[in-house]
Amino acid sequence: MQKVYHEVNQLDRHCYEAFGLSEDILMENAARAISDAIVQNFSPNKKVLIVSGVGNNGADGIVVARHLHGDYNVSLYLPFGAKSPMCVLQLQRAKQLGISIVEKIEDGYDIVIDALFGTGLNKPLNSRAVEVIEQMNALSGFKIACDIASGIDSEGEVEGVAFEAHTTITMGALKKSLFSDKAKEYVGEIEVAHLGVTRRLYEAYDTSIFLLEKSDMRLPHRHKANTHKGNYGHVHVIVGEQEGAGIMAAMSAFRFGSGLVTAVSPSKPANLPLYLMHSRSIGSHCSALALGMGLGDFDLSKILELDIPMVVDADMFYKDEIKQLLNKEQIVLTPHPKEFVSLLKLCNIADISVGELQSSRFKYLELFSTQYPNIVLLLKGANVLIAHQEKIYINTLGSATLAKGGSGDVLAGLIASLLAQNYSPLDATISASLAHTMASRQYTKNSYAMTPLELIETIALLKV
Template sequence: MQKIFDEVNSLDKRCYEEFFLNEDILMEHAASSMCSYIEDIFEENKSVLIVSGSGNNGADGLVLARLLHKKFDVNLYLASEPKSSMAKLQYKRVKTLNIKEVNEIFEADIIVDCLFGTGLNKPLDEKYLNLIDNLNSYSSFKIACDIPSGINNFGQINSSTFQADVTITMGALKTSLFTDLAKDYVGEIIVSDLGVQRELYETQTNKFLLDENDMKLPTRNKKDSNKGSFGHLNVILGSKKGAGIIASNAGFGFGVGLVSVVCDENVDLPYHIMQTQNISQNCTAIAIGMGLGKYDENKIKEILNKDVPKIIDADLFYDELILEVLDKEVVLTPHPKEFISLLKLSRIADISVQELQNNRFLYVEKFSKKYPKTVLLLKGANVIIAQNEKLYVNSFGSAVLSKGGSGDVLSGLIGSLLAQGYKALDAAISASLAHTLAAKNYKRNNYSLSPQDLIEEIKSL
């Protein structure tokens, strides 16, 4: 996994004070990374339009123009006059080379956005909104320097935001790149070193980006085993029984030895799924909440009090019963609407879904601080998993998963790993990665995924 930071100014300052680097050196490395990317991907003499602002992000663009000059057809568009000391210095250097400046933007082969970067702290005015809209209208390959212009320090977006194919971010990953709102604008994210290796530049943090190799599949290595060796998952069936059955199938396909659904009514089940009216004596994990609907409160309370690992989803996030388990190491998997209900029940905040989506990291941190034992998995375009004030981001999510039943599959996957002995946080991380990476591997039309398709892909990871 990789570290994520809310801000990097303190990391830059550390470079100046501890490594005796200066702003000019860091800026040269930032631009060199963008230059190397362009040189590696594109043929010489391709047209490059560098759109620069007045601050240090614009100064990065001026350095890039100098580095690309003569090897590419460089066109420099100054959206405003250089104002920061570094921007003025870099512009002075550019002028000595007679680099072409243009008064109007155009559809170059490559467009590099160096307008604002992480310096954006206020809404854009009409001039810049129109400029970004026009840049987005071109079919050029688009590169954002540090962060696409229009995304602020909190990852919130303006009505017009630069739509990058690639974002080359400087020094370290920023939290603002991983909000749900920013996901459609950042493209591929590449980190540029700034004068020292990344492991030296970075310090301690409480946020991490998950990589594919953070997924630990329940591969079986023990030869002397039987089905009981791999746990027994109990799935509580509610009024919408299909949700629980989907979770049961997903759990069975992800390594657990036995799966039983708990239901008073006779249900038509796949042959490999068992049924019981009460929690099995050898149960090693419980999945509850999916499609629960109306329920017997006393019976649910009894189940929640069982000293067995649990994954809780859906309807229970609207009931005060959930408060009784928040001091335990359970896994909660709400979507945004369910999470705002949970926030209200736990008296953390009474907010709208929009307010949550504008500040996902903030409210996840608040919840995790109040309930450090609980593992929270907040669903979204970028999944956030938290425990004990540490946050883990799964950025592999896609619109492929925006189908009914996808969340039930996830519940089954987490339940399966819990039943096999995974710790709650490890189960949430590995199941979430399996869930999103399986969807990423799906080869048919991205609107066509069914829960069973997803389960089959998971079996092939």
């Protein structure tokens, strides 16, 4: 996993003070990362348009123009001029080289570089800025954002418009604002530019936010020869009024390695797969429990007294009884935004709308994790956020393929399966979430077509 920071000013200052690097040196390296990416992917003489703002992000863009000048057909556009000392200096150097400075945006460029605002954007865009960004988006060339796509503010919010990048090359370290749900629509592929020292040296300070990678997933492969089903746990799934949800979770748990899976309901569902067992109650042999999916009205009194690993989903987030679980160990919660809003209200943490949550997902996840640090909470979304012990882990690997009823039921089953196989709640949630999202990317049919059963089968075929 990689470190993610709220902002990197402190890291820059550390470079100045500890390593003797100047602002100019960091800027040269930032620009070199972008120009190298262009050289590696585009042949010489391609037409490049760089749109630069008034501050140091704009200065980065001007330095990119200098690095490419002579090998590429570079045009520089400064719709608001140059104001910061570094921007003024870099513009002077560009003029001395004879770099073309244009007065308007026209089509015909192979590459478009956005260096307008960077991560320093802290106020709404004015009408002229909106116009410039819309003009850049209308261009047909390959689009690269310098640090972050212009229009995304320091909290990852987008008010109306933002640059639609194919690739974002961010400077020095990953920033939280790159990973909001709204930002995902604009940032494209994210790369980190080294600024004159390795990332290990640049990222000198601790952080509470981390980006998950494929290598963080630990699938429940079986390596022992002398083993039996009892070694892989026994999941119980509460099957409520909407039977299909619980059954899909149970099927998912079985397919992800649990040795035994029992569906718990007052009467045996007619469509229960043959490999799943049925019981009217939770037995003493239960290793992990999944509840909430399609629950409806269900007697929870005995369930809430249990001290076993649990994954809690869906209907449970609208029931006051959920508060009885929040001071237990080994509890994983998996709400979508509307369910999390309900949970926040039940816990007297916040009374907000879904829109307010989506504008500040990190903030409210941090508030919840501070109050309930032992709970693992997975907040669903375009980017999945997992909170535990006041740390947040980001999973960006999901796709729109998962935007289907039943996907969350499958995820609950995956987590329960790993809990039953003696994964810690955090490890179970991370590995299950990564398997869930990576399967969505490996699905080979049309993006609108995946069913929960196909998702389960794709997870079974994961290769990493």
